[in-house]
Amino acid sequence: MNFIDQMIEKAIADKKTIVLPEGTDPRVVTAAAEVVKRKIANVILLGKEEEIRKAADGADLSGIKIIDPENTDLHDDYSNTFYEMRKAKGMTPEKASETMKDATYFGVMLVKKGVADGMVSGACHSTANTLRPALQIIRTAPDAKMVSAFFLINVPNCEYGENGTFIFADSGLNINPSADELSEIAIASAKTFRSLVGAEPKVAMLSFSTKGSGKDALVDKVVEATKLAKEKAPDLLLDGELQADAALVPAVAASKAPGSKVAGHANVLIFPDLNVGNIGYKLVERLAKAEAYGPILQGIAKPVNDLSRGCKAEDIVGVVAITAVQAQCK
Numbered sequence: 001m002n003f004i005d006q007m008i009e010k011a012i013a014d015k016k017t018i019v020l021p022e023g024t025d026p027r028v029v030t031a032a033a034e035v036v037k038r039k040i041a042n043v044i045l046l047g048k049e050e051e052i053r054k055a056a057d058g059a060d061l062s063g064i065k066i067i068d069p070e071n072t073d074l075h076d077d078y079s080n081t082f083y084e085m086r087k088a089k090g091m092t093p094e095k096a097s098e099t100m101k102d103a104t105y106f107g108v109m110l111v112k113k114g115v116a117d118g119m120v121s122g123a124c125h126s127t128a129n130t131l132r133p134a135l136q137i138i139r140t141a142p143d144a145k146m147v148s149a150f151f152l153i154n155v156p157n158c159e160y161g162e163n164g165t166f167i168f169a170d171s172g173l174n175i176n177p178s179a180d181e182l183s184e185i186a187i188a189s190a191k192t193f194r195s196l197v198g199a200e201p202k203v204a205m206l207s208f209s210t211k212g213s214g215k216d217a218l219v220d221k222v223v224e225a226t227k228l229a230k231e232k233a234p235d236l237l238l239d240g241e242l243q244a245d246a247a248l249v250p251a252v253a254a255s256k257a258p259g260s261k262v263a264g265h266a267n268v269l270i271f272p273d274l275n276v277g278n279i280g281y282k283l284v285e286r287l288a289k290a291e292a293y294g295p296i297l298q299g300i301a302k303p304v305n306d307l308s309r310g311c312k313a314e315d316i317v318g319v320v321a322i323t324a325v326q327a328q329c330k
């Protein structure tokens with residue numbers, strides 16, 4: 001069974017409630033109908049019912065709860081909670097009330113309040129506008145130092161990684177992580193790989209250099225991050241700095257990084273910054289026709305996950321299933 005079918009099976013076994021704030025996007029409505037039909041999760045769609053029905057174009061919406069953030073009894077309570085949380089940062093009651101009419105903020109608050117177990121958004125909003133409300137309201141989990149974002153990548157007919165399954169991180173949130181942040185992203189991604197994929201993580205700290213073949217401050221950061229990650233998690237199979245071919249291909253690893261237990265077998269790829277992390281996942285998705293689910297957040301107190309604006313309805317179904325499985329572990 002492939003990765004996403006496993007996620008769907010797990011989600012069905014202990015059904016959670018997921019809010020989808022972008023209720024007027026046809027891909028989101030199609031995905032919502034599919035999720036409910038297959039009993040993957042209960043769904044709350046946000047928006048005006050009339051507009052959601054228009055976007056559904058006749059699709060069956062029975063069993064889906066609809067809430068209009070601009071017209072709901074929950075508004076005053078949610079605005080007040082948001083004001084209390086943010087007043088030290090200059091929030092006013094008026095601004096909080098306006099903000100809670102925004103579907104993304106309102107959806108995150110549904111998760112905060114426990115009405116929904118998780119949220120998936122980003123089909124028609126930028127990542128910054130999707131993740132900022134989550135970082136402000138849900139915040140970092142008590143056992144994490146920071147929030148980061150990964151893609152679960154499934155490459156068809158691929159002999160590398162875990163039968164073509166990989167985590168790529170950070171591909172969505174942290175723009176230019178320090179060496180210490182990079183080490184945290186690597187350790188968090190390994191933990192996530194073990195819990196979601198159920199296999200031993202082998203973490204490659206990627207660079208344009210393998211074991212000193214290139215010299216630059218950009219390489220130094222990855223070398224330092226590798227050292228810090230090894231100190232913090234000595235039992236982890238983690239190595240760097242490695243080029244992508246040395247990380248993935250055993251024959252290349254044998255010549256560029258002989259003796260490495262990770263080189264040639266990596267299934268968790270840690271990118272040095274968001275330029276390469278985001279470009280890298282999109283190249284693999286489009287050129288290798290890989291399934292790409294994410295950006296999925298790790299280190300956040302409750303599951304909130306993003307999408308690419310280029311996503312398809314089936315990607316949304318996959319991210320909803322992953323979100324529901326994350327909610328089972330909270």
Ligand SMILES: CC(C)(COP(=O)(O)OP(=O)(O)OC[C@H]1O[C@@H](n2cnc3c(N)ncnc32)[C@H](O)[C@@H]1OP(=O)(O)O)[C@@H](O)C(=O)NCCC(=O)NCCS
Nearest residue numbers: 127128131132135136140146147148171172173174278295
């Ligand atoms: C998401 C993003 C907007 C957050 O940036 P920011 O400048 O820190 O934004 P804000 O200051 O408004 O941050 C909101 C809150 O989140 C917190 N935060 C930001 N990054 C965080 C992280 N990685 N982990 C935990 N908390 C974080 C901030 O401390 C802040 O908390 P506060 O308001 O209570 O002080 C920014 O990191 C970003 O634009 N990332 C790239 C997104 C992107 O374009 N991706 C490519 C497409 S996938």
Ligand SMILES: CC(=O)OP(=O)(O)O
Nearest residue numbers: 127295307308309310
């Ligand atoms: C994840 C990502 O790159 O999002 P978008 O394509 O919406 O910018």
